[in-house]
Amino acid sequence: MKKTMISLKFAAIAALSLVAQAVSAEQQVIKAGHVLDVATGNMKASQYILVDDSKIVSITDKNPAPNVKQIDLSNQYLIPGLMDMHTHVVRHLSKNFYDGYFQSPHRATIGGVVNAEKTLMAGFTTIRNVGAADYMDVALRNAINAGEVPGPRMAVSGPSLGITGGHCDSNALNHSFEERSDGVADGPWQVREQVRKNVKYQVDVIKFCATGGVFSKGTKVGQRQYTFEEMKAIVDESHTHGRTVAAHAHGTEGIEFAIKAGVDSIEHASYLTPETIDLAVKHGTVLSMDIYNTEYTLSEGKKNGVPQENIDKEKQVGTRQRESFSHAVKAGAKMVLGSDAGIYPHGDNAKQLSRMTQFGMTPLQALQAATINAATLIKWNDKVGELKPGMYADIIAVSMNPLSDIKTLEQVNFVMKDGKVYKHDKQ
Ligand code: ARG
Secondary structure, eight states: OHHHHHHHHHHHHHHHHHHHIIIIITEEEEEEEEEEETTTTEEEEEEEEEEETTEEEEEESSOSOTTSEEEEEEEEEEEEOEEEEEEOOSSOOOSSGGGGGGOOHHHHHHHHHHHHHHHHHTTEEEEEEOOOGGGHHHHHHHHHHTTSSOOOEEEEOOSOBBOTTSTTSOOSSOGGGOOOOTTBOOSHHHHHHHHHHHHHTTOSEEEEEOBOOSSSTTOOTTOBOSOHHHHHHHHHHHHHTTOEEEEEEOSHHHHHHHHHHTOSEEEEOTTOOHHHHHHHHHHTOEEEOOOSTHHHIIIIIHHTTOOHHHHHHHHHHHHHHHHHHHHHHHHTOOEEOOOOBTSSOTTOTTHHHHHHHHTTOOHHHHHHHTTHHHHHHTTOTTTSSSOSTTSBOOEEEESSOTTTOGGGGGSOOEEEETTEEEEEOOO
16 A cells, blocks of 8 residues: 555656646746847837747747746847857966967867856857867867857857968967967968868868968068968868858958958958958958957057057057948948957957947947847858747847947846856846
């Protein structure tokens, strides 16, 4: 008798937990004060978002499932998780500029784990990492995807391709050290080989340096580095293997050659001209312009030991890049948010949004750059970048209407990625 009672009790518990799993473990309803359709700018009040496992099932006026777990965000504005298309998330950020030179890949990867979490908590549920030695970003992406560590979805490039002595090489030590960055490759066949190697180790995107840059030793920002032939080889090989291409390019000629070679995005795009803007518009090339970080470098960077050479180059580029940004916005070029996080502390990514509005975008355009346009660039627009049925439940919430106060995105109260809540500050 006693035995039967016990087994009955167990059966009841088992049945109950099955029911519990079927009902609440997978489905949840978010009661939203407002939901923004980033594609149209339409803001709808009092909506219910039904989430099943990792995906959005419906967004409706009536509660579709009052019996499943409810998340109350009825005083919040909900938008898709933000996306930053230019980050350097692996590397432990130290106050001293030169520390980076002495960091092992292992230490840098652990830094990446810390930075990825900060980025996610700031409301960035997807990032593109452009440039990491030793495929550190591939490892981090995989660990995040496996649910081992919290972080955004990552589209990663592995080592950036660059010419010997160029912006994507390391040039600080004298020749006896034989220092050379991971992705250095010269000539059309060598660059094809490096693209193949990156594909072999499972990158999502290919990054190369078309011109000099601010934070490299001995390069000129305006100077083109790869030849047109090399750029074409990189793009052809990458596209053959289904990878999009991001080209670091400050100078005009490098921008022009990269667009003509068929890259998917131009990073920085500082020295745009009316002609290169037209070219970008004509080719549908996306511009990813990091217009937030200038002041940070000029004040904090200087304190932290950024060499004078690099400070001088930043002074040269900052203002010109912002003018280029305004012109590109007016011309209707495709643009994404790319902030170069890592130059400034991770988690401050949303601070670029108000700069984007200051230099010509409407708040909606800035939000589109940080969501739907970014998703389209990396070809993930069937998964992320909008709140609609079938998309991943990557959802963030803020207290104010971001269309009238873009800075509200610097203080995100709620972060859901893949249907999982990572942050919920009760307001
Ligand atoms: N990674 C870029 C470079 O070193 C950063 C440029 C930052 N400055 C700017 N104004 N966007 O060239």
